[in-house]
Amino acid sequence: MAGPVIAVIGAGFSGTLVTLHLLRRCPPGTRVVLLERNRRFACGQAYATDNANHLLNVPAARMSAFRDRPDDFLQWLRGREGEDAPGPQSFVSRGLYGDYIRHLLNAELGRGGGALALERADVLALDPQDGELRLTLDRGRCLRASMAILAVGNFPPEPPPGLDAASRAAPWYRADPWAADALAGLDPDAPVLLVGTGLTTVDLVVSLLDAGHRGPIHALSRRGLLPRIHVPGAPASPPSTSLPTDLLALLRLVRREAARRAQEGLPWQPLVDSLRPFTQDLWQTLPAAEKARFLRHLRPWWDVHRHRMAGPVAARIAAARASGQLSIHAGRIRATEEAADGSVTLAFRRRSDGATQALAAARVINCAGPGCDYDRISDPLVRHLLATGLGRPDPFRLGLDVTPANALRGRDGAMSRQVFAVGPVTKGAFWEMTAVPDIRRQCETLAEHLAGLIGALPVAIPAPA
Numbered sequence: 001m002a003g004p005v006i007a008v009i010g011a012g013f014s015g016t017l018v019t020l021h022l023l024r025r026c027p028p029g030t031r032v033v034l035l036e037r038n039r040r041f042a043c044g045q046a047y048a049t050d051n052a053n054h055l056l057n058v059p060a061a062r063m064s065a066f067r068d069r070p071d072d073f074l075q076w077l078r079g080r081e082g083e084d085a086p087g088p089q090s091f092v093s094r095g096l097y098g099d100y101i102r103h104l105l106n107a108e109l110g111r112g113g114g115a116l117a118l119e120r121a122d123v124l125a126l127d128p129q130d131g132e133l134r135l136t137l138d139r140g141r142c143l144r145a146s147m148a149i150l151a152v153g154n155f156p157p158e159p160p161p162g163l164d165a166a167s168r169a170a171p172w173y174r175a176d177p178w179a180a181d182a183l184a185g186l187d188p189d190a191p192v193l194l195v196g197t198g199l200t201t202v203d204l205v206v207s208l209l210d211a212g213h214r215g216p217i218h219a220l221s222r223r224g225l226l227p228r229i230h231v232p233g234a235p236a237s238p239p240s241t242s243l244p245t246d247l248l249a250l251l252r253l254v255r256r257e258a259a260r261r262a263q264e265g266l267p268w269q270p271l272v273d274s275l276r277p278f279t280q281d282l283w284q285t286l287p288a289a290e291k292a293r294f295l296r297h298l299r300p301w302w303d304v305h306r307h308r309m310a311g312p313v314a315a316r317i318a319a320a321r322a323s324g325q326l327s328i329h330a331g332r333i334r335a336t337e338e339a340a341d342g343s344v345t346l347a348f349r350r351r352s353d354g355a356t357q358a359l360a361a362a363r364v365i366n367c368a369g370p371g372c373d374y375d376r377i378s379d380p381l382v383r384h385l386l387a388t389g390l391g392r393p394d395p396f397r398l399g400l401d402v403t404p405a406n407a408l409r410g411r412d413g414a415m416s417r418q419v420f421a422v423g424p425v426t427k428g429a430f431w432e433m434t435a436v437p438d439i440r441r442q443c444e445t446l447a448e449h450l451a452g453l454i455g456a457l458p459v460a461i462p463a464p465a
């Protein structure tokens with residue numbers, strides 16, 4: 001069988017969704033090969049959790065995989081759970097959402113037709129060769145494709161500043177909060193230190209509480225900011241009919257509006273949500289220096305107001321703090337000292353008064369959020385892309401450098417006509433490319449764009465071996 005082949009690398013939410021859209025839009029004869037290194041397709045890191053208390057941080061009503069069928073997820077829930085199905089404003093478990101995405105992929109496979117192939121493979125390299133792309137896979141395999149989409153998603157966090165190489169190799173340290181050994185073998189009465197105070201930390205606290213952990217839990221970040229709580233309700237109207245593209249002016253406008261709402265007894269959350277449809281445009285119009293200022297000064301505040309905790313999760317975090325089991329600290333790690341029993345004492349400089357405070361822990365887990373500086377990611381495919389110059393990090397170290405049409409930019413800045421990217425790896429170009437509502441739109445747009453390009457391809461490529 002001859003025909004164009006599109007290789008989608010990574011079968012998390014982004015890779016799965018773009019695959020589904022490609023299959024709907026590409027001309028007959030096009031084959032899509034979805035490659036995933038893990039056993040489980042269609043869940044990725046976010047939706048692979050088996051813990052029923054790891055909740056989505058977006059209400060069910062906004063989690064349909066398809067923009068033109070906003071009720072798709074709710075209908076699937078109703079089909080599965082009947083009368084007891086969660087309502088539109090519920091925050092369902094992320095594992096359940098993974099089941100939904102897998103259901104969509106299985107339904108596509110069930111339709112048959114041979115246009116879709118799933119391949120369990122670790123893609124190690126991607127090279128242009130004779131007008132095609134050659135993907136080097138593990139176990140000595142390879143795949144030829146006309147185009148490739150990088151949907152490689154989130155990587156483990158970067159090492160926390162202040163922890164030296166010896167500490168990072170110590171038995172009490174865990175570099176990856178999602179790895180199976182992150183909490184394994186932990187004494188339930190021992191103190192634990194989580195580095196970071198964002199949503200990853202929140203997940204780990206929930207996991208610890210669910211596992212019956214009784215010991216103290218410390219969480220430390222530079223500012224000690226915890227994600228805020230969701231409130232029910234639709235987004236408000238934007239604060240003005242024309243939003244300023246100057247960062248400071250926008251910040252002042254939002255603050256003024258939030259204060260006005262507070263006076264009227266209204267929550268600020270719908271105001272932040274009202275900015276979402278405009279965030280990508282705002283990011284793209286900001287000059288580079290303003291973007292850098294945003295990332296330096298405002299990002300931590302934006303993150304905690306924009307990416308919030310579901311109510312039930314926030315209630316557990318508040319209860320753990322009130323009982324004294326969970327303590328949040330703000331400061332910078334200064335030094336570590338290992339004790340004879342294998343535990344560690346970590347000294348940090350308190351943000352509030354500059355004093356040094358010591359925390360004892362049996363385990364230190366890095367919960368600093370996904371690593372996105374591609375110069376520091378050790379993944380073989382990433383290293384290969386950068387070494388060959390096929391890709392380059394974006395200037396703000398948020399992911400890979402892509403054009404507004406999601407085409408990869410090479411080391412020389414030139415735009416690839418064959419390699420594209422979707423999902424959080426494209427944050428440098430769009431900023432707001434983390435949550436499902438943004439990614440689903442991006443996947444749809446890219447699939448439409450590639451379907452158009454496929455028609456213009458010069459040669460038919462043989463089907464993969």
Ligand SMILES: Cc1cc2nc3c(=O)[nH]c(=O)nc-3n(C[C@H](O)[C@H](O)[C@H](O)COP(=O)(O)OP(=O)(O)OC[C@H]3O[C@@H](n4cnc5c(N)ncnc54)[C@H](O)[C@@H]3O)c2cc1C
Binds near residue numbers: 056203437
């Ligand atoms: C813990 C967590 C919770 C989240 N919760 C929510 C939420 O509640 N609501 C929401 O809207 N968003 C949430 N998000 C945002 C989330 O980033 C996106 O929704 C989305 O899941 C990102 O999907 P992705 O496919 O781009 O990345 P990932 O889910 O990281 O998937 C990437 C996939 O690519 C595979 N892969 C990578 N490299 C290779 C390679 N070389 N070869 C083969 N396979 C490869 C990986 O194994 C992985 O399966 C959450 C994110 C995280 C991390």
